[in-house]
Amino acid sequence: MTRSRSIGLVLLLLLAAVPLAGPGNYLLHLMVMALLWSYVYTSWSIMGRLGLVSFGHGAFLGIGAYGVVMLWNHWALSPWLGMPIAVLLSLAVAWVIGLPCFRFKIVGHYFALVTLALSEVARLIIVGLRDHTGGSLGLTPKSDLAAGATMSLKAMQFADKAVWFYIAMAAWLLALLVWRAVDRSMSRLALEAISEEEDAAASIGIDVTRTKLRVTLLSAAMTCIGGVLIAQYQLYINPETVSGISVSLQMVFGAIAGGLFVMLGPTFGAVFLLVLSESLRVLIGNKVLGVDITIYGLLLVLFIIYMPKGILGTVQARLVGPGR
Amino acid sequence: MDQIFDIFFLEAVLNGLLLGGLLALLSLGLNLIFGVIDVVWICYAELIMVGMYTIWWLHTQQGVPLPLAFGGGIALLAVLGAALHQFVIRPVLAAEPINQLLVTGGVLFLLQALATVAFGVEFRNLGVRIPGVVVGEMSLSGARLVAFGMAMVAIATTYLFLNRTYMGTAIRAISQDRAVMPLMGVDASRVYLLTSAIGGALAGLAACLLVLQYDVHPAIGLSFGPLTFLICVLGGLGNLIGGFVAAFVFAQFISVGGFFLQLEWGYVIAFVFFIATMFWKPEGLLSKRAGR
Numbered sequence: 001m002t003r004s005r006s007i008g009l010v011l012l013l014l015l016a017a018v019p020l021a022g023p024g025n026y027l028l029h030l031m032v033m034a035l036l037w038s039y040v041y042t043s044w045s046i047m048g049r050l051g052l053v054s055f056g057h058g059a060f061l062g063i064g065a066y067g068v069v070m071l072w073n074h075w076a077l078s079p080w081l082g083m084p085i086a087v088l089l090s091l092a093v094a095w096v097i098g099l100p101c102f103r104f105k106i107v108g109h110y111f112a113l114v115t116l117a118l119s120e121v122a123r124l125i126i127v128g129l130r131d132h133t134g135g136s137l138g139l140t141p142k143s144d145l146a147a148g149a150t151m152s153l154k155a156m157q158f159a160d161k162a163v164w165f166y167i168a169m170a171a172w173l174l175a176l177l178v179w180r181a182v183d184r185s186m187s188r189l190a191l192e193a194i195s196e197e198e199d200a201a202a203s204i205g206i207d208v209t210r211t212k213l214r215v216t217l218l219s220a221a222m223t224c225i226g227g228v229l230i231a232q233y234q235l236y237i238n239p240e241t242v243s244g245i246s247v248s249l250q251m252v253f254g255a256i257a258g259g260l261f262v263m264l265g266p267t268f269g270a271v272f273l274l275v276l277s278e279s280l281r282v283l284i285g286n287k288v289l290g291v292d293i294t295i296y297g298l299l300l301v302l303f304i305i306y307m308p309k310g311i312l313g314t315v316q317a318r319l320v321g322p323g324r
Numbered sequence: 325m326d327q328i329f330d331i332f333f334l335e336a337v338l339n340g341l342l343l344g345g346l347l348a349l350l351s352l353g354l355n356l357i358f359g360v361i362d363v364v365w366i367c368y369a370e371l372i373m374v375g376m377y378t379i380w381w382l383h384t385q386q387g388v389p390l391p392l393a394f395g396g397g398i399a400l401l402a403v404l405g406a407a408l409h410q411f412v413i414r415p416v417l418a419a420e421p422i423n424q425l426l427v428t429g430g431v432l433f434l435l436q437a438l439a440t441v442a443f444g445v446e447f448r449n450l451g452v453r454i455p456g457v458v459v460g461e462m463s464l465s466g467a468r469l470v471a472f473g474m475a476m477v478a479i480a481t482t483y484l485f486l487n488r489t490y491m492g493t494a495i496r497a498i499s500q501d502r503a504v505m506p507l508m509g510v511d512a513s514r515v516y517l518l519t520s521a522i523g524g525a526l527a528g529l530a531a532c533l534l535v536l537q538y539d540v541h542p543a544i545g546l547s548f549g550p551l552t553f554l555i556c557v558l559g560g561l562g563n564l565i566g567g568f569v570a571a572f573v574f575a576q577f578i579s580v581g582g583f584f585l586q587l588e589w590g591y592v593i594a595f596v597f598f599i600a601t602m603f604w605k606p607e608g609l610l611s612k613r614a615g616r
Contacts, residue, residue, distance in 0.1 A: 109422075117554055124588045124589075290440030291437070292437075300429070301431060304416065308416075
């Protein structure tokens with residue numbers, strides 16, 4: 001136990017030292033993206049692994065991204081203040097959708113499809129408010145970088161990718177800590193009972209609705225912050241990349257490909273998908289569009305059929321042995 | 325002024341009615357599959373996209389006459405539907421339901437990407453125009469009228485097939501009791517395969533009607549796919565009549581909502597109505613059970 005912990009610490013320190021080694025902008029960019037999406041997938045999985053498969057997390061990502069950028073562009077409100085506002089809005093939306101869903105026991109397919117509607121509503125509202133959001137063309141936060149400056153703390157704009165590396169890494173570590181905290185708390189045992197046998201869980205005194213709602217609110221708030229970070233890092237957002245069905249499905253599949261039930265599973269999924277798409281892009285180039293997604297889709301189908309626990313989950317099960 | 329407004333409004337209602345027929349056909353195949361096999365094909369709209377490309381390719385690139393191209397599209401999708409069941413759904417039939425949803429999500433990406441590889445991202449047009457119909461001061465799209473009529477015929481045929489034929493009875497029996505029917509000597513896997521082929525053929529028919537009205541591109545499925553699922557859920561997944569009613573309700577929201585505001589807002593209103601209805605009647609519009 002202590003040995004694996006010290007190995008983990010060494011690996012973390014090595015990861016933290018990467019920007020110091022001067023890996024170049026391209027590699028650093030890939031690592032920032034991997035960390036940001038790892039954070040988002042992990043946030044999704046906090047509820048997803050408990051049987052609450054949400055196809056609506058694009059809505060929370062969109063609220064975060066559009067929330068801060070619009071508050072900044074229209075009212076010059078710093079993203080540091082915009083972020084809590086966006087999180088509050090996400091919590092409100094998650095509550096409005098979650099409470100009736102859990103109270104009326106909308107589960108499985110129905111839950112997935114109701115939340116799918118949510119992510120489409122978010123996308124359509126962003127497109128519909130095109131006078132304020134820029135519609136499908138997307139939105140760019142107004143630059144607050146003075147000539148020659150590389151960062152503006154107030155506007156959460158940093159030209160140096162290394163800064164973003166540490167921000168993304170901090171967010172990712174935080175998500176893992178949240179994962180473990182949920183794991184260790186009573187609510188996880190409760191939720192596992194719930195996801196397997198809802199009525200039985202209720203009969204031993206677990207407040208099913210409230211426990212599910214808590215996890216949902218937590219996951220929604222974290223995903224919303226992910227939207228903020230992605231918007232501020234890329235300095236460009238559009239409705240397709242931060243809301244709607246595509247990005248919501250991407251979260252679900254990334255997490256599942258990696259393995260939902262292992263703490264580092266979603267992270268592994270994010271890194272795997274990124275490495276896959278980048279290497280395919282380099283190998284095949286942009287000459288033939290769609291080849292990378294073809295392979296990605298094929299792999300997803302194969303994974304779900306042959307490795308329902310995801311890559312990391314399957315590896316872990318093999319290592320631990322057939323006893324478990 | 326008032327009168328013009330009324331005629332435009334009536335036109336929106338009529339267009340909504342025509343759209344409703346098309347949406348009813350779109351949801352029919354998906355609903356049938358859910359009702360019988362208890363699986364949601366998230367990639368249903370992408371199957372339709374494949375059908376649209378097939379018809380476009382046969383007609384404009386190979387010079388196949390349109391009716392034959394339509395037949396080709398329908399036949400291909402029937403085969404694809406059966407293949408989807410055999411190679412993708414069957415292996416996960418015993419797994420958790422959500423895995424079945426997700427595996428077809430993988431197929432969604434796969435079909436979209438394959439279409440991009442084969443045809444690129446350009447919008448393709450069939451180049452066939454059906455003249456519109458002018459009634460008084462209103463003009464109605466000819467393609468939509470044809471689509472509406474065909475959709476009604478297809479729905480009626482499916483209904484008769486399920487209720488009047490031996491195979492249809494077997495399909496309905498399976499959907500009512502999955503566990504007992506195999507004991508009665510019904511070969512469930514054959515029924516599933518046949519249902520999947522019918523579902524695919526219905527997607528093919530939808531493709532014929534859509535390709536007359538819209539340009540085809542690889543992402544077109546995403547524009548009407550979510551709508552199709554929501555209609556099925558609104559009607560009560562697997563409830564064919566519920567889905568039929570829900571399609572017309574949805575279409576009116578989109579058409580009339582889009583008439584007063586912009587098109588996106590028509591969709592937003594419809595989707596919000598959907599979410600609200602789920603809380604009021606979680607098992608669909610026609611269910612007797614109100615929310616618990």
